[in-house]
Amino acid sequence: MLNTFMVYVENKPGVLTRVASLFRRRAFNIDSLTVGRTEKPEVSRMTITVDADHDQARRIEANLYKLVNVMLVENITNQPAIVRDLAMIRVAATHEERSHVLELANVFRARVVDVAPESLTMEITGAEDKIDGLLELLRPFGILEMVRTGIVAMRRGSQSAKQGSRSDAPGHAGRNGSNRDAHSTDNISYSV
Amino acid sequence: MTNPRSRAASLTADQGKKPAGESPLKTALKKMTGAAILWECLEREGVKVVFGYPGGAILPAYDALKHSKIHHVLVRHEQGATHMADGYARASGQVGVAIATSGPGATNMVTGIATAMLDSSPIVCITGQVGSKLIGSDAFQETDITGVTLPITKHNYLVTHASEVAETIREAFYVARSGRPGPVLVDITKDAQQSTCEFDWDAAEPHMAGYRPDLSPAPEEYAEALELIRNSKRPIILAGHGIIISGAMREVRDFCERAGIPVAMTLLGLGAFPASHPLNLGMMGMHGEAWVNHMIQEADLLLAFGMRFDDRVTGNLKNYAPNAKKIHIEIDPAEINKNVKVDVPLVGDLREVLLELMPHVESIDRSEWLDKIDKLKGDSAVRDIQNLPDNGHLYAAHVINDLWRQTRDGKTIVVTDVGQHQMWEAQYYKHEQPRSLITSGGLGTMGFALPAAIGAKVASPESEVWVIVGDGGFQMTMCELATIVQENLKINIAIINNGFLGMVRQWQEFFYERNYAATPLLNPDFARLAEAYGIQSMTISNRSEVVPAVQSAQRHNGPVLINFKVEQEDTVYPMVAAGAALNDMIRRPSPIVETAEEE
Numbered sequence: 001m002l003n004t005f006m007v008y009v010e011n012k013p014g015v016l017t018r019v020a021s022l023f024r025r026r027a028f029n030i031d032s033l034t035v036g037r038t039e040k041p042e043v044s045r046m047t048i049t050v051d052a053d054h055d056q057a058r059r060i061e062a063n064l065y066k067l068v069n070v071m072l073v074e075n076i077t078n079q080p081a082i083v084r085d086l087a088m089i090r091v092a093a094t095h096e097e098r099s100h101v102l103e104l105a106n107v108f109r110a111r112v113v114d115v116a117p118e119s120l121t122m123e124i125t126g127a128e129d130k131i132d133g134l135l136e137l138l139r140p141f142g143i144l145e146m147v148r149t150g151i152v153a154m155r156r157g158s159q160s161a162k163q164g165s166r167s168d169a170p171g172h173a174g175r176n177g178s179n180r181d182a183h184s185t186d187n188i189s190y191s192v
Numbered sequence: 193m194t195n196p197r198s199r200a201a202s203l204t205a206d207q208g209k210k211p212a213g214e215s216p217l218k219t220a221l222k223k224m225t226g227a228a229i230l231w232e233c234l235e236r237e238g239v240k241v242v243f244g245y246p247g248g249a250i251l252p253a254y255d256a257l258k259h260s261k262i263h264h265v266l267v268r269h270e271q272g273a274t275h276m277a278d279g280y281a282r283a284s285g286q287v288g289v290a291i292a293t294s295g296p297g298a299t300n301m302v303t304g305i306a307t308a309m310l311d312s313s314p315i316v317c318i319t320g321q322v323g324s325k326l327i328g329s330d331a332f333q334e335t336d337i338t339g340v341t342l343p344i345t346k347h348n349y350l351v352t353h354a355s356e357v358a359e360t361i362r363e364a365f366y367v368a369r370s371g372r373p374g375p376v377l378v379d380i381t382k383d384a385q386q387s388t389c390e391f392d393w394d395a396a397e398p399h400m401a402g403y404r405p406d407l408s409p410a411p412e413e414y415a416e417a418l419e420l421i422r423n424s425k426r427p428i429i430l431a432g433h434g435i436i437i438s439g440a441m442r443e444v445r446d447f448c449e450r451a452g453i454p455v456a457m458t459l460l461g462l463g464a465f466p467a468s469h470p471l472n473l474g475m476m477g478m479h480g481e482a483w484v485n486h487m488i489q490e491a492d493l494l495l496a497f498g499m500r501f502d503d504r505v506t507g508n509l510k511n512y513a514p515n516a517k518k519i520h521i522e523i524d525p526a527e528i529n530k531n532v533k534v535d536v537p538l539v540g541d542l543r544e545v546l547l548e549l550m551p552h553v554e555s556i557d558r559s560e561w562l563d564k565i566d567k568l569k570g571d572s573a574v575r576d577i578q579n580l581p582d583n584g585h586l587y588a589a590h591v592i593n594d595l596w597r598q599t600r601d602g603k604t605i606v607v608t609d610v611g612q613h614q615m616w617e618a619q620y621y622k623h624e625q626p627r628s629l630i631t632s633g634g635l636g637t638m639g640f641a642l643p644a645a646i647g648a649k650v651a652s653p654e655s656e657v658w659v660i661v662g663d664g665g666f667q668m669t670m671c672e673l674a675t676i677v678q679e680n681l682k683i684n685i686a687i688i689n690n691g692f693l694g695m696v697r698q699w700q701e702f703f704y705e706r707n708y709a710a711t712p713l714l715n716p717d718f719a720r721l722a723e724a725y726g727i728q729s730m731t732i733s734n735r736s737e738v739v740p741a742v743q744s745a746q747r748h749n750g751p752v753l754i755n756f757k758v759e760q761e762d763t764v765y766p767m768v769a770a771g772a773a774l775n776d777m778i779r780r781p782s783p784i785v786e787t788a789e790e791e
Contacts, residue, residue, distance in 0.1 A: 008200060008203055009402070010401060010402055013350075014338070014350075017339070017342065018342060021342050021343055025343045038200040039200050040200035040203075043200035043203055045200070055529055055533075058529070059526060059529070059530060062524075062525040062526035062528070063526045065525065065526075066524070066526055067347075067402070068346075068347040068367060068400065068402055068403045069402050070402050071203045071401050071402040072203055
């Protein structure tokens, strides 16, 4: 099953290599990995998706914590979370087909960002299955080029839900079975 | 309700960083070169000795050495420097330090670093690097050593400015010795060694946002563990290297005596619990004692103390200890459920966890279980090569057992290499003290013994140090004989010389139809080789000569090498073949003492 990890790391040279090397060395296959800045310049944040069972997921978490530059790991696979992928899709569209393609883009709330005589390019943001759905419908027209960012994710609800205690200290990762700092659901809100 | 704070900020803020305000007493800071700061920091970290080999990119550091109180041991190969640092660390519990130049100097360290990694040994390796402007240009003797060693270090650093030296060295020592110890490499560019900056030790205190190795199990986990112990009729403690690292020898002893639980040892655990203690069963695993492996398979509870269920210890995982619940006390969370699924993990420092458990452990009579184990021991004694009368052949087991009898004063450190002699040592040398056996377990590094013994002797000059090494492994690092002589170290070397790569030959005997491909060795005359170095030497091929040779070596006040020419095609029994169940052992073919009962 696909697991999604949010990983906070120190923003230092070589940290991405350390994380990637860990997955290679322990023979876990990364499905997608994105990394970018956070609200704090010295902290970077990764969203990593990996195909792993329950035990493997805990070992991944524990091994990530062994990296000196990793500050916090959260497995949000079964947590309420906002998960987004961005795709740019160049689709073949002649003059006659264009309105049909635009209609599909509209339905999926994709934005057209470039138009050429024989093609148009749209960007779409959303959960992966939504993008997969649009791609499926566009395929008959001919997809000329496509690029996706891989997902970024954020837990839903109040940011401070877990911050009162330090129960999320690294040592408590990857324990046997139960996640005993089970996440408080008190402050969860749902966006529309 | 807590104030809403930025998520990332919560990870970095208030990490104990002192406010910038200066203490009124603070005197003007001294300007120093990166190289001088390096030695100053090493001294302040308590380093007395470094093992190294100079070269271009590390020359500024070597030049600054003259102002330092630290003693430098000149090795003959950088691999030796890392093994020496490792041996130093294992003998003393302190961080060992190795130093080398860039490129080939650094890559020669790789084997020693991996050895330290697999056995959780705290070493700091310092390498020179080409100037920071040249990095990435394939300059002369440039290697991306932080890239190369990334998966085999606990952490590593590239330092490109003098101002980063102090903080990096302090972090490196902290990371190497804390939590589960391990090797740390610090790669320092030539210009970072040469340029100057203000040296401020206090400001360089490590503040590591992502590294907080202190752990403590939850109360309910303790309760579950105690419940399992209370209900167990056939428990065994599996005692590993973590006992020695944690310094929990006393606690393990108290615990097993109180609860009446027998103790089986891993290879690296030997010495953590006295061999002569009535509850000590001996070594488990591939070449462990037969009764230990049988009992592990029959146990209803395994208490793993600072060990990691290595494949050499478990045999086939599918049918490993099938009836046993498992409690795993371990400092590294990533080891939990890695190989063996456990029922109760107690993640933390072993000593502290045991101190927490101890008051609640009940004294339970388990004599039935202990009697059963005792009965099985008899069967093994029958097959023991020690029972073989002197028939003119010299067996390695005899050499090692005789050596043990001559060195039972509690002041001896034995350093072994890898292979048959290592297993015979583990079986026939009875270790009573922690840190009295130093051996490469996890990586199984041939060539480890001789340099590691140098490190051990330097760390513990008052100890009698014996190297037990095969004729194959000895030749991998025998250049360090010169280091022994140059440093005037009293080290005794026992070569168990069977003219074969013995353990590989044994595998060929069992699993490759005795096709001895590339295992016979044509050796030099080791005694004459030693003489060339100015080392006293003997060649022994009769059992009656073993004890006099050992005694003569002990009397001589310089290094001694004894070449024991032993039986060529002797085999280590018992043996659990790779992939076989732990109780499925290849045993010595027939009982040696004919009057003994057949199985």
